[in-house]
Amino acid sequence: MLSWGDLLMMGVACILLYLAIKKKFEPLLLLPIAFGMFLSNIPGGELFHPSFFAGGTVHWDMFSHGAGLFDYLYLGVKLQIYPCLIFIGVGAMTDFGPMLASPKSLLLGAAAQLGVFVAFFLSVGLEFTLPQAASIGIIGGADGPTAIFLTSKLAPELLGPIAVAAYSYMALVPVIQPPIMRLLTTKKERAIRMKQMRVVSKREKILFPIFATGLICFLLPAATPLLGSLLLGNLMRESGVVERLSKTVQNELMNIVTIFLGLTVGATATAASFLNLQTLEILALGVLAFGCGTAGGVLLAKFMNLFSKEKINPLIGSAGVSAVPMAARVSQNVGQEEDPFNFLLMHAMGPNVAGVIGSAVAAGLMLTMLK
């Protein structure tokens, strides 16, 4: 029987389709999410059964009683397969050169995780449980696969609204960040020109993923699935001897997994899980997380300038929010408003890719403490 809730969810799905197609808000993920939402709210479709995954576990015995297509595909989310496969592709598309040339940018990536913890703290104030608050907070990391990875483990009942919030706000980075960046910096600071970065050798780029995997995953085992996948992809790219594999993970594998992930995450957004006050709170906290993350990176860059001989343009601090490469482009654009010949893009890529590592580390830490 078609209920008002189902109709309303289909309406929400249509709005998201409009945002994805017409406004081009992260269409690669928002379109499958929206359509998955649309399909799973059609009564009698039997594509997805939330009861198969109730209580945070997979009820394998129920699969023999009429499981739908999305039930099988959702296993990739539930068993943390899809986020890791996407991160292999992300690693293969990432150049860690700017970060290696200026290791200080890792600190800016860390500072941009401020949004994660502010949103976490405020979520607790809104009576979310600690695992739910951690899942909401990670939206501030601006990293879709990390958000889905952590939420599917800590708060799978919130996966639908959190995924929609995370990907929508990633698309809104060019709208959310610039006012905060202008508010926290002076014209003189925005016009700072940074010194040319050193050239990073091929050997360094090959050794970095091996070393970083050993170090970070040894110290923080919970981050191994995400960071290990990210750095595997990066090693495939930098080694130069597995060109076919690198091309596959960047293209075919990522595209296939994106389709499955988007459809199944959208399918979890049923009327019962989406149409409530919690969803509005999650959307509000998501914006706050983004804003605080931007502010955190900019403020740390300003603080570092007090002690550093070589001045850092504070605008690159905002790129620590790991929406790669959009946040770096925003830093470049805002910088060029003051000085059209100031090219900050490569400098901003350092904190941008460092933010990917920072958000994965933050997710690993919260998983360790709250699981």
Next chain:
Amino acid sequence: MELLLIDWTGALNVAGFAFLMVFLLLIFIVLTLSISGRFFVGLEKSKKLKLDKQAKAVGPVIELAESDAEAEVISGEVLAAISMTVRAHFKIKHDVESNIITIIKGDKRYSPWSSKIYGLNVFHRN
């Protein structure tokens, strides 16, 4: 009153500890990368010095090898600028044309298609 029932201490502990740990871990990685960065920069410098010495000892042949070694460390932006300049040079540049106009009388080669013209050009003389 409901706010007082919330476990603020637990939340603060988790948030504070996790944020601190993110910073400490990344500071550790920064220090390690800074040290290894200096090592690799030193390695490149000593390689360059070695090639400089060989160049001085041997001469032009080794100079070419030295420029090859230097080419390994040319950054992507420099390569992009060079390739764009070369392309612009060959694309935009075109032959200089002379202003001399020469009229060259061409041969009238017979072909079946132009046979009518030959008939028209025959002048009968009396």
